[in-house]
Amino acid sequence: xxxxxxxxxxxxxxxxxxxxxxxxxxxxxxxxxxxxxxxxxxxxxxxxxxxxxxxxxxxxxxxxxxxxxxxxxxxxxxxxxxxxxxxxxxxxxxxxxxxxxxxxxxxxxxxxxxxxxxxxxxxxxxxxxxxxxxxxxxxxxxxxxxxxxxxxxxxxxxxxxxxxxxxxxxxxxxxxxxxxxxxxxxxxxxxxxxxxxxxxxxxxxxxxxxxxxxxxxxxxxxxxxxxxxxxxxxxxxxxxxxxxxxxxxxxxxxxxxxxxxxxxxxxxxxxxxxxxxxxxxxxxxxxxxxxxxx
Numbered sequence: 001x002x003x004x005x006x007x008x009x010x011x012x013x014x015x016x017x018x019x020x021x022x023x024x025x026x027x028x029x030x031x032x033x034x035x036x037x038x039x040x041x042x043x044x045x046x047x048x049x050x051x052x053x054x055x056x057x058x059x060x061x062x063x064x065x066x067x068x069x070x071x072x073x074x075x076x077x078x079x080x081x082x083x084x085x086x087x088x089x090x091x092x093x094x095x096x097x098x099x100x101x102x103x104x105x106x107x108x109x110x111x112x113x114x115x116x117x118x119x120x121x122x123x124x125x126x127x128x129x130x131x132x133x134x135x136x137x138x139x140x141x142x143x144x145x146x147x148x149x150x151x152x153x154x155x156x157x158x159x160x161x162x163x164x165x166x167x168x169x170x171x172x173x174x175x176x177x178x179x180x181x182x183x184x185x186x187x188x189x190x191x192x193x194x195x196x197x198x199x200x201x202x203x204x205x206x207x208x209x210x211x212x213x214x215x216x217x218x219x220x221x222x223x224x225x226x227x228x229x230x231x232x233x234x235x236x237x238x239x240x241x242x243x244x245x246x247x248x249x250x251x252x253x254x255x256x257x258x259x260x261x262x263x264x265x266x267x268x269x270x271x272x273x274x275x276x277x278x279x280x281x282x283x284x285x286x287x288x289x290x291x292x293x294x
Contacts, residue, residue, distance in 0.1 A: 025058050028065045028089060028097045033135055035085045036069055036103070046070040046137030048128055050104065055131035057208055059235040062185040065097050068128055069105040070137065074117055078105060082119065112143045122147040122155045123206050149204025153267055156197045157276040160264070164193065165283040174287055176249035180242045184234050187245060190253065191231035194260045201263040209235065224259065227252025257284045258291035 033047055051066030052058040071078070086101035106118030111125060120128075126147055147155075172179055172186065179187050192209050199205065199212045207215060209232060216228040227248045239245050261284040268277035284291060 022058055022060065024093075024095045025053055025060060025063065025065055025097045028093055028095065028101060029053060029067060031089045031093060031098075032065065032067045032085055032101050032103070035088050036067065037136075039081050039085060040069070040071060043072045043075075044069060044137065045072050045108070046140065047135040048132040048141075049135055050124060050127050050132055051102070052208065054133045055127070055208055057210055057235075060095075060097055061238065062188055062235050063097070064100045064102045066102045066104065066124070066127075068120070068124065068132060069103060070111075070140070071105055071107055071118070074105075074107060074110070079119065108140050108143065112145065114145065121159075122151055126152070126206050149200075150271055152204065152206060153201050153264075154271060154273060154276070156200050157264055157268055157273065157280065160197060160260075161276055161279045161283075165279065167286075170287055173253065176246040176253070177242075179249055180239055180245045184239050187239060187249065188231045188234045190249070191227050191256065192235075194256055195228050195231075198256075198260050198263055201260075201267050222255075223248070223251040224256045227256065254288040254291040257287060260284065261291075 029049060036047060037044055047070070048054075048068035049066075050068045052063045053065060057063075069082075082103040082105055085103055089101050090099045092098070104118075104120045104124050106120040109115075110117040111120060125144055128141055129144055129146060132141060172182060173190055179190055192212065195216055196207060196209070196212045199207045199215045202219075203215065213228050213232045216225055230245065230248045234245065261281045264280050265277040268274065268280075
């Protein structure tokens with residue numbers, strides 16, 4: 001019987017010279033920036049490198065290429081225009097990263113007053129404040145308020161309910177071999193998305209994948225810790241042993257998602273959002289009925 005990788009194994013993000021694959025990520029970002037300039041013209045006030053290209057841990061196999069845009073004004077067609085930027089880059093560059101361009105946009109006044117206008121979720125506003133790298137324009141992020149831990153928890157819960165609880169994905173999450181066959185992006189995100197949300201509900205902080213995995217390693221042992229460390233390694237090295245990966249997913253996903261549901265149930269009920277708590281618990285119970293038994 002194969003054994004999982006030892007818990008002491010680490011998969012630190014690459015910190016040396018930029019690899020060819022990481023260079024492709026930067027090339028994609030610069031292409032998106034050029035298209036944004038052409039699309040928005042004088043309305044483009046500033047642009048920022050966000051996400052793992054900014055704070056580290058970029059993986060060409062799985063990471064999005066995140067670009068933050070600050071506009072002078074918002075117009076009704078901005079959402080479609082932002083989507084068109086990504087489509088243009090995907091058509092122009094033949095690389096997986098080119099199909100994963102994420103455009104975040106708003107205005108400085110909207111970000112400073114928390115109107116929610118545009119597309120700039122709180123977690124990405126925090127990324128802008130903390131790690132964003134100015135690509136063009138004038139840096140005005142000092143006026144953007146830091147999201148509160150409570151707000152981050154509620155926004156995370158809404159993301160889970162709106163984006164992750166799709167019944168069409170249930171079969172994939174509950175079939176480890178199918179999840180492995182779907183590729184490293186699907187397999188690693190099935191682990192690291194709930195891990196990062198779990199860290200937020202437990203600490204009130206937003207953590208990148210390496211920091212989130214470190215929190216799990218420091219607070220847990222057993223299948224949840226094992227599959228978290230493995231998923232971090234998959235991002236860097238790929239799925240080298242499908243059988244081991246499937247075994248780790250089979251053992252680790254049910255307790256991981258049960259802990260996610262329990263953590264959000266307690267916190268969301270306290271914050272006055274029981275409907276979100278119930279939706280997350282119902283989803284996890286649908287996936288693994290025995291996992292949420294108390």
